[in-house]
Amino acid sequence: MTAQDFQAEKAIVRAHNTAIDAAGVEDVAGAMAVRVAPSYHWRGMHPFDALEGSDAVATKFWGPLKRAMGPLQRRPDIFMAGQNWVDDFATTWVVEMGHLMGLWETPWLGLGPSNRIAFLRYVEFHRVEDGRIAETATYLDVLGLLNQAGYQPLPPQTGASILSPGPRTHDGLLTDVHDxxxxxxxxxxxxxxxxxxxxxxxxxxxxxxxxxxxxxxxxxxxxxxxxxxxxxxxxxxxxxxxxxxxxxxxxxxxxxxxxxxxxxxxxxxxxxxxxxxxxxxxxxxxxxxxxxxxxxxxxxxxxxxxxxxxxxxxxxxxxxxxxxxxxxxxxxxxx
Missing domain, CATH: 3.10.450.50 (Nuclear Transport Factor 2; Chain: A,)
Incomplete structure (x- = not known):
């Protein structure tokens, strides 16, 4: 494991997210293409699953979500980077976790909206290589969003239903260099x-x-x-x-x-x-x-x-x- 400050990789991911957030529904693919690799691989949750290329991710995920809830406010609680222990520290990944906030006014996933403010909990792992994002894993709490709209498809849960907070210490955004x-x-x-x-x-x-x-x-x-x-x-x-x-x-x-x-x-x-x-x-x-x-x-x-x-x-x-x-x-x- 070599010493690395990850500032370049973090800057790429932050610029990527800023571009996605600013893009209109029809412009997301172009915004993504600036910083993702041509062979970009995206791992999503059901019903999106794995997708290849920025066009597919924009068409099947970001576009419909923005159409339903946009404009989206990104509210991160954790932002960090590191070299991957799984591959003996050969690759560098940047991680962001928080909520995407919007006004859910039109259907998403074929389901009617709440017509109210809505928070979609998310976390993304981005592998950055040669100045571009080579792959992303995007995890979402879709059930949590549905619960906010009054959908209760499952039996009562054993834990509490809350809007998950960030770190108690309020220091999860590691934008600077760390030891x-x-x-x-x-x-x-x-x-x-x-x-x-x-x-x-x-x-x-x-x-x-x-x-x-x-x-x-x-x-x-x-x-x-x-x-x-x-x-x-x-x-x-x-x-x-x-x-x-x-x-x-x-x-x-x-x-x-x-x-x-x-x-x-x-x-x-x-x-x-x-x-x-x-x-x-x-x-x-x-x-x-x-x-x-x-x-x-x-x-x-x-x-x-x-x-x-x-x-x-x-x-x-x-x-x-x-x-x-x-x-x-x-x-x-x-x-």
């Missing part, structure tokens, strides 16, 4: 925690929590699962239902894992394969294998993790079990 030793300390802690978690079948017993997490830790999960705080709240709101409801099949690894300053994280596309053998999320049990596309971002405090932001492609996870949530909502819309 690489701090980023490596964060990455080493994340690696140790993940190794321990996977080694235990992705369960979080008390000794795991005490070793890697502060007692006042916060876990900001996606809609359908919800948010939890502190050991007892995390156990009640997430880890216990997760462990009792799902049968662990395998960990598929990650495409990117980085750390900068006190922040770090990863994405897997997919990360886990499980079976919903115990009726997870209040849904009927199933013996089908289903994938979880997951993002985890973390804030480190000293030698422990203290905040965790999670994105899971729940719509994809459920569709693999035979439940197409979006299709059902289009067939049986809100009353």
């Amino acid at each position: 690489p030793a701090e980023g490596r300390a964060t990455l080493d802690l994340i690696n140790a925690m993940v190794s321990d978690l996977v080694g235990g079948g992705v369960e979080s017993p008390g000794d795991h929590m005490a070793k890697f997490w502060t007692s006042d830790m916060c876990w900001f999960g996606p809609a359908g699962i919800g948010a939890s705080a502190f050991y007892r709240g995390y156990q009640r709101g997430h880890s216990q239902p997760f462990e009792e409801g799902l049968e662990y099949v395998r960990h598929n690894g990650h495409q990117c894992r980085i750390g900068e300053g006190n922040f770090g994280g990863f994405f897997g596309y997919p990360s886990l394969t499980v079976k919903n053998s115990g009726g997870y999320m209040g849904l009927p049990a199933s013996d089908r294998e289903a994938d979880m596309r997951i993002v985890d971002l973390y804030r480190r405090e000293g030698n422990k993790l203290t905040e965790n932001w999670i994105f899971i492609d729940i719509l994809h996870f459920l569709k693999m079990q035979g439940l197409d949530v979006l299709a059902r909502l289009r067939e049986y819309p809100r009353l």
Whole structure:
């Protein structure tokens, strides 16, 4: 791992996002083409999935979203960069997490709008190479947006339904140069925690929590699962239902894992394969294998993790079990 300040890569991503935000519905492809590679690869969540090239991403994702909710305000809470541990630090990635805010006034995904202010939670991982963005992974909390419009397609969640906050310390926008030793300390802690978690079948017993997490830790999960705080709240709101409801099949690894300053994280596309053998999320049990596309971002405090932001492609996870949530909502819309 070589010392690198990531300022050039961060500048490219910030300019890219600024151009997308300023572009009209018909101009997004051109705005994207300025800074993405000709062979640009985009990983999205259901129903977008993987797309190739800026034209496809603009046509299928950004254009329809802007048409429904634009103009969009980008409200980032975390911005960081680092070299990728997964490929032995050969590639550089820039990560941004926050909310896209708009006024949802026309249909999106075939579903009627709320006609109110709406927040779409997002995180993006961008691989920057030779002055261009070569690939992007975009994770969204689509269910959270639908909940704001009155759609409630799933049983009650075990965690709280909230507008996920940024870091408690309000220092997540790492636009300046940071001590690489701090980023490596964060990455080493994340690696140790993940190794321990996977080694235990992705369960979080008390000794795991005490070793890697502060007692006042916060876990900001996606809609359908919800948010939890502190050991007892995390156990009640997430880890216990997760462990009792799902049968662990395998960990598929990650495409990117980085750390900068006190922040770090990863994405897997997919990360886990499980079976919903115990009726997870209040849904009927199933013996089908289903994938979880997951993002985890973390804030480190000293030698422990203290905040965790999670994105899971729940719509994809459920569709693999035979439940197409979006299709059902289009067939049986809100009353």
